[in-house]
Amino acid sequence: MKKVRVLIAKPGLDGHDRGAKVVARALRDAGMEVIYTGLRQTPEQIVATAIQEDVDVIGLSILSGAHMSICKKLLNLMKEQGIQDIPVFVGGIIPSDDAKKLKTMGIREVFGPGSPLKLIVEKIKEVATSGRKD
Amino acid sequence: MEEKIRKLSKLITRIERNPEELEKIGTKNENKLSRIVGFTGSPGSGKSTLISAIIECLRKKDKSVAVLAVDPKSPLSGGTFFGDRIRMQKHYLDEKIFIRSVSGNTKSGISPSIWNMARVLEIFDFDYIFIESVGTGQSEIDLSFFVDILILVLSPGNGDDIQFLKAGILEVADIYAINKSDTPEYEKFFNLLSSQPVLDNRKTLVKVSGISGNGVADLCETIDNLWSVLLKNGDLFEKRKKAVLKQAELFVIEKLEELVNSKNIPEFRTLREAETFLKERLINEWRDDGLEYQKDRSHWNCR
Numbered sequence: 001m002k003k004v005r006v007l008i009a010k011p012g013l014d015g016h017d018r019g020a021k022v023v024a025r026a027l028r029d030a031g032m033e034v035i036y037t038g039l040r041q042t043p044e045q046i047v048a049t050a051i052q053e054d055v056d057v058i059g060l061s062i063l064s065g066a067h068m069s070i071c072k073k074l075l076n077l078m079k080e081q082g083i084q085d086i087p088v089f090v091g092g093i094i095p096s097d098d099a100k101k102l103k104t105m106g107i108r109e110v111f112g113p114g115s116p117l118k119l120i121v122e123k124i125k126e127v128a129t130s131g132r133k134d
Numbered sequence: 135m136e137e138k139i140r141k142l143s144k145l146i147t148r149i150e151r152n153p154e155e156l157e158k159i160g161t162k163n164e165n166k167l168s169r170i171v172g173f174t175g176s177p178g179s180g181k182s183t184l185i186s187a188i189i190e191c192l193r194k195k196d197k198s199v200a201v202l203a204v205d206p207k208s209p210l211s212g213g214t215f216f217g218d219r220i221r222m223q224k225h226y227l228d229e230k231i232f233i234r235s236v237s238g239n240t241k242s243g244i245s246p247s248i249w250n251m252a253r254v255l256e257i258f259d260f261d262y263i264f265i266e267s268v269g270t271g272q273s274e275i276d277l278s279f280f281v282d283i284l285i286l287v288l289s290p291g292n293g294d295d296i297q298f299l300k301a302g303i304l305e306v307a308d309i310y311a312i313n314k315s316d317t318p319e320y321e322k323f324f325n326l327l328s329s330q331p332v333l334d335n336r337k338t339l340v341k342v343s344g345i346s347g348n349g350v351a352d353l354c355e356t357i358d359n360l361w362s363v364l365l366k367n368g369d370l371f372e373k374r375k376k377a378v379l380k381q382a383e384l385f386v387i388e389k390l391e392e393l394v395n396s397k398n399i400p401e402f403r404t405l406r407e408a409e410t411f412l413k414e415r416l417i418n419e420w421r422d423d424g425l426e427y428q429k430d431r432s433h434w435n436c437r
Contacts, residue, residue, distance in 0.1 A: 003237065030211065030213060031211045033213065033216070034214065036215065036216065045223070051143055052139065081140075
């Protein structure tokens, strides 16, 4: 079976990539193929990478507080480029009110501080393999 | 992003899983071949950074470049962490640059599908196709069979002169890129390699720094010159002829590895018994694969 391919992206200006790396490592250990973009990515860069790497899932790590505007821009761009079917997850410091708004906006799931890695892995696996035709 | 790139990306995914898919997309116009260049070297020697610098150089001449960046597949979980493209961030938005991360076998340093992926990229008319192996040691020479030119990236800290007398990867590389010329230990290292009779003197040594960009234009020129020679004397085609067979070998080896590592394998008393088991299982699996493929094809033809 095809491996689940996940893009772990770090948009915005904060340099706190520990969370992104810990999640990336956990997904690797769960048998997934994990592409890490590096720090300070623009939504345009993330979308271009997602297309070239043909990923099943996008995971964003945001700790700068700019999650609302970044996610909105990213989702719009994804629609423009025809890849809106790729589920997007967000992790980081996200107030619960915002998390709700993000989900209505189209973000699949929001993982705040203290989320168990096992839960993140399971959720991503479930979402990535459910809609798959092969 | 162009529709073409989206199509290419999906195609590569399909081909990685089903190598037969390549037959469906037609063949390449022989008059417009890509320069397929491999980069290998130990982890941290600067392969990805150097590739990024070379791309920058080639973009000034408006050349298009596709990169297949291979990182190792975990022998424990089967997962992969890809970190090569991070070094090529400058080019994320360039429409003439296509970067794809590929999960690779830790023994060969590449994926068995790498040749088919490169051929797809060639059909899509990239001027250059770069294949970066996993970080290698002395023995992962398989990439040399799938590229027109193999560049071995070396950097200070790679060892003393005795290391460079050893057989293996040093013999099959066409160009030695001595990287990190911006670091303090560099001159000593470069002199060690260039002044002692350790490296094959028929091969080209190029002083470069992926970080500063020094020497990168020379390296590009060396690649182009060597490629022209290979094209002219026909070596290029000889080399490419062998690639399909080599690819088949890698697929067989991978199948064998899967068999050996799979569950519920009986215990064997003799080597002969184990050999017979592997041979029979391999042939059976192949037959099933073939049937599956026929089914796929008939389905495809119906549409």
